[in-house]
Amino acid sequence: MPQAVLQFRDVLKRYGDYTAVDRLSFELAAGEFFTLLGPSGCGKTTTLRLVAGLEDPDDGDILLNGAPIAAPRRGILVPPDKRQMGMVFQSYAIWPHMTVFENVAFPLRVRGEANDVLKKKVVDALELVGLGGLHERGATSLSGGQQQRVALARALAYTPTILLLDEPLSNLDAKLREQMRFELRALQRRLNLTVLYVTHDQTEAMTLSDRIAVMRQGKIEQLGNAVEIYERPASAFVGDFLGRTVVLEGAVKKIDQQLALQFRDGERLIVGENHNGKFSDGDSIRVVCRPEDVRILPDGPVDATEIKARVHEVAYLGDHLEYTVDACGRSIVVLAGKTERYAPGAAIRLVFDPARLTLLQVES
Ligand SMILES: Nc1ncnc2c1ncn2[C@@H]1O[C@H](COP(=O)(O)OP(=O)(O)OP(=O)(O)O)[C@@H](O)[C@H]1O
Ligand SMILES: [Mg+2]
Numbered sequence: 001m002p003q004a005v006l007q008f009r010d011v012l013k014r015y016g017d018y019t020a021v022d023r024l025s026f027e028l029a030a031g032e033f034f035t036l037l038g039p040s041g042c043g044k045t046t047t048l049r050l051v052a053g054l055e056d057p058d059d060g061d062i063l064l065n066g067a068p069i070a071a072p073r074r075g076i077l078v079p080p081d082k083r084q085m086g087m088v089f090q091s092y093a094i095w096p097h098m099t100v101f102e103n104v105a106f107p108l109r110v111r112g113e114a115n116d117v118l119k120k121k122v123v124d125a126l127e128l129v130g131l132g133g134l135h136e137r138g139a140t141s142l143s144g145g146q147q148q149r150v151a152l153a154r155a156l157a158y159t160p161t162i163l164l165l166d167e168p169l170s171n172l173d174a175k176l177r178e179q180m181r182f183e184l185r186a187l188q189r190r191l192n193l194t195v196l197y198v199t200h201d202q203t204e205a206m207t208l209s210d211r212i213a214v215m216r217q218g219k220i221e222q223l224g225n226a227v228e229i230y231e232r233p234a235s236a237f238v239g240d241f242l243g244r245t246v247v248l249e250g251a252v253k254k255i256d257q258q259l260a261l262q263f264r265d266g267e268r269l270i271v272g273e274n275h276n277g278k279f280s281d282g283d284s285i286r287v288v289c290r291p292e293d294v295r296i297l298p299d300g301p302v303d304a305t306e307i308k309a310r311v312h313e314v315a316y317l318g319d320h321l322e323y324t325v326d327a328c329g330r331s332i333v334v335l336a337g338k339t340e341r342y343a344p345g346a347a348i349r350l351v352f353d354p355a356r357l358t359l360l361q362v363e364s
Helices: 044-052 099-109 115-128 145-158 172-190 202-208 225-233 235-240
Strands: 006-017 018-029 033-037 060-064 067-071 085-088 160-168 195-199 211-216 219-224 248-255 258-263 268-273 284-289 293-298 306-316 321-327 328-337 347-352 358-361
Touching: 006 044, 018 044, 018 060, 018 219, 033 044, 033 202, 044 160, 044 195, 085 145, 099 115, 099 145, 099 248, 115 145, 145 160, 145 172, 172 202, 195 202, 202 225, 211 235, 219 225, 219 235, 225 235, 225 306, 248 268, 248 328, 258 321, 284 328, 293 328, 321 347
Parallel strands: 033 195, 033 211, 085 160, 160 195
Antiparallel strands: 006 018, 006 060, 060 067, 211 219, 248 258, 248 284, 258 268, 284 358, 293 347, 306 321, 306 347, 321 328
16 A cells, blocks of 8 residues: 555544544545444544544544654644645534635635635536536525535635545435535546545445445444445444345354354254364354345255245335245345245245355354
C-alpha cells in the first residue's frame, strides 16, 4: 500500500465512563473510498469527528500524511481549521440565513480564497451535485435532499485532504439516493478523492466502497472489500448485519477428506474440506451462507450436500419467492425463482454448495 493518508493507531475516545471509540486502528490510502459501517451508536460519527478535530482522543495517535494531528501523550492537537478536512454532517448543518451560493462559498471565504477562484469552485461544485440553477435560493427554501446536496457541494468545493461524509444520503428518497450514490462514486474516481464514509446501510457501503470496516461498540469487527465481508463474514454479527443469512448449527464430524456438520438428530451435511486442521471432531460450529446460495429441490433421497426440509410459509415478492422452511430443528429463509413452486407443508430438499459456506467456531 502507498503511504497512508490517514492512520489511526489505538485511538481511544471516552465520554465519561462510556467508551465510544475503543482502541481503533486503521489506515486510509490516497484515493481510497473507505466506509465505516455499523449499527447506531457503534462510534462512526465519533470517529469522523476525531479525524476532523471536533473531538480529541483520550489516547492513541491520529496521523495525517505521516505527521501526527492528534497525539495526546505528546501533547499534539492540530486545530480543525489546520487539518483541511471537508465534512458533511449527519444533520448536514447548512446555514439558514445564507443563500445556496454563500453556504458553499463560506469555508472558502474563511480560507481567504481569491474571489474569481472562489466563484468558479462554488459554481463547479453546485453543478456537480445537480444544483446548478439554485445559486441565489435561500437555504431554508430547499428540500431536505437539496440541503444535503448543498452540504456535499460545500465539502467538495473546499478540495479537502479527506472528504468526511456522515450518512450524506440518508435524507434523500430512494431514487435520488441511488442516483447520488452513482454520482458520488463517479466523482470520487474522477477527482481521485480520498473519502471516509459513514453509513449503517449495507447496500450503500457495498456499492460505494473500496474497503469497508464493520464496526461494533467502538471497534472494527472486520475489515475488507465488499465481497470478502459479505461472503466470508468473520463473525455472526458481521453476517447478520450485512443481510439475511442462513445459519446452521451442529458438531464437526470428519469424514475422510471432508468436513461434515452433524445435527442433533444424526443427519449430516458436507460443509467443506478437511485440509486446514482448524476444526476437530465434536467442535460446535455455526455454518453461515446467504439465502440465495441455497437451492430447493423436490422431495427425494438426500445426498451428502443436501438436507431434508419442509415448507412452512411462502411469500411472493414479485421477481422471486421467499420460502420459510423448517430444517434441522430451525427455521430458515431461502429464496427461489418464480417457477419453483412448493406449497406450505410440502417436503423438500435444500442443497448447499460447500464452496459458499463460511464455518465459524461457536464462541462458548
Ligand atoms: N457528546 C457525547 N456525550 C456523551 N456520549 C456521546 C456523545 N457523543 C456520542 N456519544 C455516545 O457515544 C456512542 C457512539 O456515538 P456515535 O454518534 O459515534 O454513534 P454512531 O455510530 O454515529 O451512531 P448513529 O448511526 O446513530 O449516528 C453512542 O453511544 C453515543 O450515545
Ligand atoms: Mg452517527
